[in-house]
Amino acid sequence: MSTTFDCCACGACCCLGFDVLLTEAETERFEADPRLGKLTWLYRNSGGLTARFLRKDEPTGQCIALAGRLGAVRCTIYSERPNLCRVFEVGSPDCLEARAKTGLGP
Ligand code: SF4
Numbered sequence: 001m002s003t004t005f006d007c008c009a010c011g012a013c014c015c016l017g018f019d020v021l022l023t024e025a026e027t028e029r030f031e032a033d034p035r036l037g038k039l040t041w042l043y044r045n046s047g048g049l050t051a052r053f054l055r056k057d058e059p060t061g062q063c064i065a066l067a068g069r070l071g072a073v074r075c076t077i078y079s080e081r082p083n084l085c086r087v088f089e090v091g092s093p094d095c096l097e098a099r100a101k102t103g104l105g106p
């Protein structure tokens with residue numbers, strides 16, 4: 001039996017500071033829209049390889065696109081969020097671990 005939670009009454013996975021890497025297509029989509037682009041940052045290694053990530057709030061470390069606080073949140077780019085956010089399954093072991101780490105319990 002799978003567990004379901006109300007993500008708007010949680011937000012643990014968005015608050016824990018996970019690195020949200022954009023795919024190539026998402027990078028193009030976010031870079032083309034200044035509203036979305038400013039929510040990201042570009043990593044570049046010494047060899048010139050690049051990768052674009054969602055930014056994190058300072059000093060909380062939570063995703064910059066998250067509104068509210070742990071336990072009462074809203075993703076401000078929900079319909080446009082990256083695939084990594086979409087595949088993070090409610091009730092999965094990772095979800096349960098995120099909730100436990102933030103004290104929201106199983
Ligand atoms: S940790 Fe689970 S319940 Fe909480 S917001 Fe993420 S997916 Fe939803």
Ligand code: SF4
Pocket residue numbers: 013014020054063064065066067074075076077078081082085
């Ligand atoms: S983009 Fe939305 S769903 Fe993804 S980590 Fe940020 S707040 Fe959470």
